[in-house]
Amino acid sequence: DGGITQSPKYLFRKEGQNVTLSCEQNLNHDAMYWYRQDPGQGLRLIYYSQIVNDFQKGDIAEGYSVSREKKESFPLTVTSAQKNPTAFYLCASSKVMTAPRVYNQPQHFGDGTRLSIL
C-alpha cells in the first residue's frame, strides 16, 4: 500500500539540541515538501524539493535544514537556531507533470510529527 511515513509520531527536544524528522514515501513522487502547523493556523511551507539533490526554501526556512539524497526520503532537521520549534510538522509529496506546462498534482500528506520542547 503506497503512502507517506513520518516518524516518530511524537518527539521531544531539549534546548540547544538538533533533531531530525523522518519522511519516506513509496509513491514514486518526484516532489516532496515540509510544512509546519501551529494551533489555529494553516500550514506554512518550510522547504520543498522537486528532484533528488535539489531543494528550495519555503516561507519559513530559518532554523531548519533538509537533504534529498534519495527520491523516497526527505528528512527535516530542526536546529537549535529555531527558537520556537514546538509545532506539528507535516511532510507531503506529489507527482510533477512537465507537459504541456510544469505543474504539480495534489499533494499527499503523512500523518505528522508533533515536536515539543522539554
Next chain:
Amino acid sequence: DQQVKQNSPSLSVQEGRISILNCDYTNSMFDYFLWYKKYPAEGPTFLISISSIKDKNEDGRFTVFLNKSAKHLSLHIVPSQPGDSAVYFCAASVTDSWGKLQFGAGTQVVVTP
C-alpha cells in the same frame, strides 16, 4: 501577509443539510485551488480541486465553486454526514511555481445529529 483566508473558524451543521465553507484569496496569480480535510493528529487528505479555467467542479457530495472576479471560492458538502466533522483547509497555488501551496487557517466543521 496571508494570501488565503478562511474567515469562519468554525461551522456547525445538522446531518443531512448542506455545509458551505468559504475561502478568499488576494493573489490574482493563483490559478489552482484545492480543499483538504483533516482529522486530529492526522495529515490532511485531498478532497477536491479546481483550475481557474473552470467555475465549478463536482465530485460526489463535494462541489467547489470559483468566482475569480471576487477572488472567492467555496466548498459545498451535500448532504452533510457525521464523518464530515473535521477541519477543512483551502489552499491555492500558481502553476509553474513547483507546487508551492498557500493554505488558509482552516474551518472546523461539526455535523450534529
